[in-house]
Amino acid sequence: MDHPSQNFFGKSTNKLLDKVVDKIFGLTDRFNPRTTLIASLILLICTSLLMIASASIPFASAKGYAEPLRFFWLQLGYVAIGVMAAITIYKIPIKYYYKQHFHFILTMWATVLILLILTKLIGEEINGSTRWLSLGPFNLQTAELAKAVMVFVTADYVVRRSAEIRSNIYTGARLLIWYLPVVFFLIIQPDFGSVVVMAATLLVMVYVGGAQGKQYLAPAIVLLSTMGIAAIAEPYRRERILSLVGNPFDDVQGRNYQLVRSLIAYGRGRLTGTGYGDSIQKLAQLPEAHTDFLLAVTGEELGFIGVVFVLLLEAVIVLSIMAISLQALKRRQLRLSYTVFGFAIIIFGQVVINAGMTMGLLPTKGLTMPFFSYGGSSLVVLLMMIGFVLKVENQSPIIDAKRQNDKY
Template identity: 50%
Template sequence: MAKDTPNASGYTPNALSKRKQNSTGVFSMPSAGSVLMVSVSCLMVLSLIMVASASIPFANMHDISQLYFFKNQLMYMGIGLAAAFMAYKVRLLWLYDMLTLASALMMVILLLIATLLFGDAINGSKRWIEIGPFNFQVAELAKLVMVMFTADFVVRRGTEVRQGYGGIFRMGVLVMVLVGLFLSQPDFGSLVIIIGVILAIFFVAGAPWSQSGFLVVGGLIGAAYAVMFQEYRMTRATSFLDPFDDIQGSDYQLARSLIAFGRGEITGVGYGESVQKLAHLPEAHTDFLLAITGEELGLVGVLTVLALEALVIASAMRISYTALKNRQMRLSYTAFGFAVIFIGQGVINSGMNMGLMPTKGLTLPFFSYGGSSMLISLVMVGILLNIHKNTSKIPTAQCRHY
């Protein structure tokens, strides 16, 4: 056998080939899991920075520690990361066990009922329940559970979903229970997200167009009914059309949000220099944190946040597509459902901040202040990374179980 002889550069042909392979590997596209972790980490850091800035005036007004909300956000991030690690380590097959899903769904329904019975009313809504020393918003858990339950349902009942109306009627019974519970709180925004993600999963699972149309029409009728018979919802639904016609009344928050964006222009007025957070924009560290970001960091800061959100969504979609190629349908629909939730909340939160949509109490994932949202969103990331890690390791013969 002939030996390799060094060329003019001192490398043998085999060594040169390996060097080219290594060099190519350096410039290969990063994995979906890596992009997801980096994007979420950057959003969490930006969240802490902006929550610290936006919440200090509110904390001063209520005589609490200036960094109270910063520390709370950091604490929930720590709890969320621990929960995400457990979700990353759990056996995927266990997540789709019928007993697990049924137990989780029953727990959500019972917690929603307990919230109505024992929860404290905050700003006129009963959305939070005390669990030990923490306030927890059950709607966030409901989003996670409904994605996984629906992903399993459209696979287990695939024939009913794709042929006729059996699948949608079965799911409709559960949805009507949730509609009653969420409208009693009331939490119209979370209900819209949950119904939207169910509709999206049914659609990609092959449900006929007639079913999708039925769901859309039913959803629009339900939304119109909920809006028309509640004066405050009608006011919210129409106030964004002219955000300055009642600047001291129904348009107060939206008008201040637009003023904040206007002041920030391209590069912002400077970190910590926002005027709108000084009692002009109530609780600016929650739903309108993006507006304060626009004022202090300008268009550059807002685009950075939205670009990171887009990377999170793209990573989840990529994980879903990989599972789809491997015919692991439950995993694919689950990752897709999480991406739809991130899209829905991102569009609604940023849209209401910019005056493009009515104001709703929905957080911008991984960025807005909110312990329950941060906790459940990080659990979703843990499950996504679990899927990404295991999707290529599942034997072909077992794919139907996933």
């Protein structure tokens, strides 16, 4: 059998990419990615619930809630909803996703666009952003759903237009027809972080789909220039970028407040932490510590060891998903492979951004640590992705045995 990267990653293969593929293929022979994925996910979610319980008690008390573990119980409820949603996705026969793939994808894309429009029109404004659509007791952050749907869109396009993409990356401009309306409504929310994750996922998927690396220069310049202009167009974005320049402790009470508190939390934790429940920064020092900055509280209470444990579990989850993607790729099930791979990139990107911002390596963004930070929409959508990934792992050998690989 030819090397998968020679068949699907373009005519002139990338040596570094080949080495990565070989390494991951080697790992899949030594462990079961399905079992590893589920076990790592359970460990991470249990750790998340423990840390949310610790980090959210001061915030719940400050807000006057009678139940100090309010956010723990809410997150536990989101876990239950997410598991049920994942089971639902898993139970849907995989042929329904791809039997008439264009109509299915068009329906998903149109639904997301309608939800984004409704979010802007009647959505709930929180902390200056209109990102949440109220659905009774549950607030839906449509951006989370949009990221998942755009992976389906990109995977389908990369397969249908594979020859064009390999010959010239600029033929992928048609994808902008799908992306621009979604990106527009995300920017006006505003949700610049989700746009960055979505753009990065698009570029990686197109590259893996066979686009030649040298053709990325011009699009990369355009993308970076656009992001730069968008970053300095708003005062709050300029402040976040400036907080990375120079000494963050020069403006402790101003633009660097969150970053400084996060760095202090990491500094207090050192190697083994101050002990579970003993964080000082969560005591109204670090705003809403159970959400985007939960990793910093983990660093304070459980130390460097605790942070490494969380990031290691995230890495294992990403690698397990990529291993399942590569198994589908070996069987020439391209749509399945690219979709699963896209989900892995989304999770990896959010891990990097969240960890980077809490450690002062990246500007602060409203992105959660996947499967770890408090947040219903993020957790439910991520678990739905996992449901689809496990469905692919289950059905891929059956599809191969039936010789129906070209349909998936």
